[in-house]
Amino acid sequence: MTDDLSDLQVEVPKAPRRAFRQIDPGARAMVIAVCVMLMIVSALLPWVQSASGWQVLFGLAPKGTPIGLVPVLFAFCAMLFGVLVSGAALVTRLWALSFAAAAGCGFSLVTSLLAVWSQQSTSSHEPGPGPGIGIILGLLTLIVLTFQWVKLTFARD
Structure with a gap:
C-alpha cells in the first residue's frame, strides 16, 4: 500500500509536464490519417509524364523522362513530412512532432507549388509537359495537411 502511494507521489508532479508535451487531435486525427493515405496514393500515380511519384523519388523513371531537381525534392519532402512525420506525430501525439509536421x-507545400510550376514551364516558349495527376493530388493533400497540423499545433493551451 505504501509502495503504491510512493509511486503516486512520483507520478503526480510529472502529470502536468506530460500533458503539456502531448496533443489531442480529436476528429482531426481522421482527416490527417486520410491525408497520409492520399499522400501514399499520390506517390503511385503519374507525376512527371509517365513516371510515378515513387519512381521520381528513387530515380527509377523510364529512360528519356526529363525529371528536374524540384519534383525530386517535392517527392522527398512529401514522403518525409506528409507520410513519415505526420504518421509518427499521430501515433505518438507528441507536440514536438506535430510542430515538425506542420x-x-x-x-513541402512550397516545393509542391514549385514542382507543378516546373512541369508547366520550359526554357523555350513551348509549354511544358504539365504536371501529372499524382503531383496535383499531392499538392491538394498537402494544403489540407498543412492547415490541419497548424491548427492542431497552435491550438494548444
Missing part, C-alpha cells in the same frame, strides 16, 4: 508540410 513546419515540414508547409515547406
Whole structure:
C-alpha cells in the first residue's frame, strides 16, 4: 500500500509536464490519417509524364523522362513530412512532432507549388509537359495537411 502511494507521489508532479508535451487531435486525427493515405496514393500515380511519384523519388523513371531537381525534392519532402512525420506525430501525439509536421508540410507545400510550376514551364516558349495527376493530388493533400497540423499545433493551451 505504501509502495503504491510512493509511486503516486512520483507520478503526480510529472502529470502536468506530460500533458503539456502531448496533443489531442480529436476528429482531426481522421482527416490527417486520410491525408497520409492520399499522400501514399499520390506517390503511385503519374507525376512527371509517365513516371510515378515513387519512381521520381528513387530515380527509377523510364529512360528519356526529363525529371528536374524540384519534383525530386517535392517527392522527398512529401514522403518525409506528409507520410513519415505526420504518421509518427499521430501515433505518438507528441507536440514536438506535430510542430515538425506542420513546419515540414508547409515547406513541402512550397516545393509542391514549385514542382507543378516546373512541369508547366520550359526554357523555350513551348509549354511544358504539365504536371501529372499524382503531383496535383499531392499538392491538394498537402494544403489540407498543412492547415490541419497548424491548427492542431497552435491550438494548444
